[in-house]
Amino acid sequence: MADNEDCPISRLRLISMINRDSHSFIKSRLGDIDINSGQFPLMFLLYYHDGINQGTAALKLNLDKGTVARGMMRLEDSGLIIRKKDDHDRRNYRLSLTPAGRLAMERLHEIRAELESSLVAGMSDEDRRELDRLLQLMHRNVSEVPDG
Amino acid sequence: MADNEDCPISRLRLISMINRDSHSFIKSRLGDIDINSGQFPLMFLLYYHDGINQGTAALKLNLDKGTVARGMMRLEDSGLIIRKKDDHDRRNYRLSLTPAGRLAMERLHEIRAELESSLVAGMSDEDRRELDRLLQLMHRNVSEVPDG
């Protein structure tokens, strides 16, 4: 690993590469499930938070609301979720998995488990805890930097 | 951090968020330097590897050669690098920073240092070593997973 001299932003490059490889891992496993890797986290969010709206989904996943809007539309087109206008506040959509979506989740859980265990293969429990702590710290650090 | 139940792919989300926040950090600091965050690593690579060609650059940065080609074209348009056909093998471009590019690097080094120290703020030296080790392990793990 001669990357220390080669690439002084190696931590950043590593993070970026892990991110891309993970997307590509997910894509390679989706088979006939009609979603893309970008919709993967949306499906899990709906699995755990039935009836959530798009704005809250964006907040929870730390994504732009436009990104979430388009992702959810695509999931709706694929028949995996439904978006129903909230009768009490018609600005909101209430998002839920359809039966087809719940079925797909079985496979998505497997894919997630496989990816998670690939990622942390060869790490002790202590390593994994450390990793989570350090990732969370980095995230807080870099998301709180003042603009400009 | 109630994200354990919320978001079973939290490690992945964290990585993705750190990546995006880092890009946005870089963008916010570029000021009048006419590049985007995607060209940031290209500039550093040329700083350390004058005369490199695009294919090797792609390998070193783990990027697609098309991505590198477009990035380098943009840097050339901005006057920060030159691409000269290799006389001995005219398939190759030999890439170098221009004087303007070298000047820009002074600022880019500062930005990189600021970002790096933001990222690992609050970490001990031991933490940083652990972080690097675990990131490298994750990268190897996920890039070596067999396809399909």
Next chain:
DNA sequence: ATAATTAAGTTGCATAAACAACGGTTGTGT
């Protein structure tokens, strides 16, 4: 009640990046 404000979603536009198909160059094998 009406105007002003805030909130939710949508959409246009830009960037980052991959992948695949293609077009020149160079190198090889017969």
Next chain:
DNA sequence: ACACAACCGTTGTTTATGCAACTTAATTAT
């Protein structure tokens, strides 16, 4: 020498994502 393979770079297309402008719905302040 010529055909074929390997290599480098380009370009079209797709996805992931952000940001900003806009629409419609609800809320608040006068």
